[in-house]
Amino acid sequence: MIVSVTQDDGTVEELSTDDLSALEAAAIEEAMGGVQWARVEALLQLQEPEALRAVVWAHRRRTAPELKFADFDLPGWRRRVKARISRDEIEDALNNLMLQALSTQAEDTQIDRMTPHLRKLAHAPADVDAALDGLGKGHLARRRQDSED
Known part of the structure; x- marks a missing residue:
């Protein structure tokens, strides 16, 4: 996950959870009352203020x-702080979806349903198209673009 913090001067600081050490991740879990890391990531996707604050705090x-x-606060967090998924996380999500979908023979349909959600969560929405290309499903991105034109 990439947590972006817009500073008072308009500059954006990007903090990646991939850059956290194991000790920093454990400190976040502890600060959040013993929440497991998978739950922290889910809360980040939901833009939960405590999870956002914990990641920024760990970096600070x-x-x-x-x-x-x-004692750590993020004034104006709702408009200044956002969590987005990285390209690696997009690829992992699509690969997991492919594995699940292959058993039902409906991978294109399931991937097509998930891509709008991935675009919304993506730090760089173009990463979704690149991940689809890497998965051999680039036609789904092109089909969506053609239908939007």
């Missing part, structure tokens, strides 16, 4: 180790 502690989670 690198330069301010004394920073306590209870």
Whole structure:
């Protein structure tokens, strides 16, 4: 996941959960009351403020180790902080969907249903098209573009 924080001057800071150490991830889990990492990721996708705050806090502690989670706040979080999925996460989701869909012989339909959701969650929506191409399903992206024209 990539958590983007818009600063007061308009610049955007991008913080990746892939850059967190195991200790930082464990600190996030602990700060959130013992939530498992998979749940943290799900909460990030839902734009849950505590999960967003925890990721930013973990990154801020690198330069301010004394920073306590209870004292850390993100004013204006709803308009300033967003979590989006990375290209690797898009590819993982599509690969998992393909494996599930192959057993039902309906992979194109299932992938087609999921791509709007992936585009909404994607840090860079073009990554969805690139991941579809990599999966051999680029025709689904082109078909969607043709129907939008």
